[in-house]
Amino acid sequence: MATNLFDLTGRIALVTGASRGIGEAIAKLLAEQGAHVIVSSRRIEGCQKVVDEISAAGGSAEAFPCHIGDMEQIDTIFEHIASTHGRLEILVNNAAANPYFGHVVDTDLPSFQKTLDVNIRGYFYMSTAACKLMRKQGSGAIVNTSSINALSPGPQQGIYSITKAAIVSMTKTFAIECGPDNIRVNALLPGLTKTKFAGALFTHEDIHTQLMEKIPMGRHAEPEEMAGAVLYLVSDAGSYTTGTCTVVDGGMSL
Amino acid sequence: MHTSYDFSDQIVLITGAASGFDALAAQRFAQAGAKLALGDINAEAVQTLADQIKAQGGEAMTCDVSNNEPVTAFISACAEHYIRLDFGINNASISHPKKRLHQLDEAHWDQTNGVGQKKKGGGLCMKYKLTQMVEQQSGVILNVASAAGLMGSPFLNLYASGKHGVVGLTKSAAS
Numbered sequence: 486m487a488t489n490l491f492d493l494t495g496r497i498a499l500v501t502g503a504s505r506g507i508g509e510a511i512a513k514l515l516a517e518q519g520a521h522v523i524v525s526s527r528r529i530e531g532c533q534k535v536v537d538e539i540s541a542a543g544g545s546a547e548a549f550p551c552h553i554g555d556m557e558q559i560d561t562i563f564e565h566i567a568s569t570h571g572r573l574e575i576l577v578n579n580a581a582a583n584p585y586f587g588h589v590v591d592t593d594l595p596s597f598q599k600t601l602d603v604n605i606r607g608y609f610y611m612s613t614a615a616c617k618l619m620r621k622q623g624s625g626a627i628v629n630t631s632s633i634n635a636l637s638p639g640p641q642q643g644i645y646s647i648t649k650a651a652i653v654s655m656t657k658t659f660a661i662e663c664g665p666d667n668i669r670v671n672a673l674l675p676g677l678t679k680t681k682f683a684g685a686l687f688t689h690e691d692i693h694t695q696l697m698e699k700i701p702m703g704r705h706a707e708p709e710e711m712a713g714a715v716l717y718l719v720s721d722a723g724s725y726t727t728g729t730c731t732v733v734d735g736g737m738s739l
Numbered sequence: 740m741h742t743s744y745d746f747s748d749q750i751v752l753i754t755g756a757a758s759g760f761d762a763l764a765a766q767r768f769a770q771a772g773a774k775l776a777l778g779d780i781n782a783e784a785v786q787t788l789a790d791q792i793k794a795q796g797g798e799a800m801t802c803d804v805s806n807n808e809p810v811t812a813f814i815s816a817c818a819e820h821y822i823r824l825d826f827g828i829n830n831a832s833i834s835h836p837k838k839r840l841h842q843l844d845e846a847h848w849d850q851t852n853g854v855g856q857k858k859k860g861g862g863l864c865m866k867y868k869l870t871q872m873v874e875q876q877s878g879v880i881l882n883v884a885s886a887a888g889l890m891g892s893p894f895l896n897l898y899a900s901g902k903h904g905v906v907g908l909t910k911s912a913a914s
Binding site: 489491701736739 | 744910911913914
């Protein structure tokens with residue numbers, strides 16, 4: 486019997502933005518592979534629903550709210566992880582903000598600030614906190630959910646695309662500096678995925694048509710189709726993979 | 740509750756399979772239930788690998804490509820034997836003496852980028868695999884390139900050129 490390279494038994498995983506969409510799919514798959522998953526998003530109700538579904542399927546999970554745009558809440562969740570578990574093997578930075586949809590020139594300051602606070606500052610300080618725990622234990626894996634907008638800006642999504650490109654640079658920076666600590670850091674770059682978060686891309690018919698024409702596979706992705714790539718990146722199957730951008734986009738960025 | 744990877748009855752064709760990580764991949768695929776078609780210029784080594792897989796209860800056929808047997812023969816034999824082809828892994832490769840570009844012979848160009856090698860070899864493998872996969876309307880091809888397919892490699896210039904070609908071919912075929 487072959488060793489299961491994707492087995493996560495006994496590992497503690499924190500997934501942000503996990504109450505729905507891609508984060509929910511990732512949380513459920515990591516739990517299915519044996520991890521204890523801390524399901525996090527701003528509101529605990531949505532997290533608890535995911536936890537209940539994981540538990541009903543025989544998995545292990547807990548809900549913990551955290552708005553990663555709030556530095557105090559980042560401190561709080563990591564204090565909880567340190568005191569309750571004392572370690573963290575996996576962090577999936579998936580929570581993101583995209584409050585503004587429109588021409589880049591008209592970007593208002595509150596939307597600009599919120600997008601940066603969550604997508605850059607939030608990812609950054611979640612990563613530093615996680616790395617401090619991972620450094621002590623001598624290993625860890627972080628996956629940052631970016632977007633193919635990091636490679637080519639999406640229509641009407643200027644500031645969001647800019648932050649997603651920053652996440653790619655952040656991923657490489659952490660991968661280089663934390664490699665000696667046996668902490669691997671990779672980015673997931675999803676393409677057009679059917680989620681509430683990406684709702685505007687589906688409701689604006691002209692934009693949706695424009696995007697679909699660029700996808701060789703001729704369809705959008707379901708959230709579950711992102712989870713397998715994350716499982717590879719955080720498990721022993723990806724033990725020599727760090728600093729990469731894993732593009733999962735049906736060929737859209739080719 | 741844990742989901743293991745399951746490749747039961749999936750057909751996997753691997754070139755350059757006799758050694759290294761492709762030999763490990765072949766064994767992994769077999770352990771996960773896949774049926775294998777293995778090719779390598781080292782006919783003896785690839786047969787030994789196939790025998791090991793069979794001894795462990797797996798299924799594997801081999802193709803002797805030591806005499807530059809056209810890849811079409813290998814892929815046709817696989818398709819004939821197994822009826823279909825689900826995964827194709829192109830790993831067969833060749834390098835050249837580590838020299839500056841102007842110090843290499845023209846023969847090295849042919850060896851690394853010409854007949855039977857890198858771009859042409861991998862491309863031909865893809866051509867015939869795709870013929871089968873398009874017909875069955877499904878399939879996955881994995882081309883083994885290298886970090887040298889993404890950046891320049893001092894003294895491995897032709898090798899890097901070939902591997903860049905593999906990356907370009909992969910993206911083009913995917914799109």
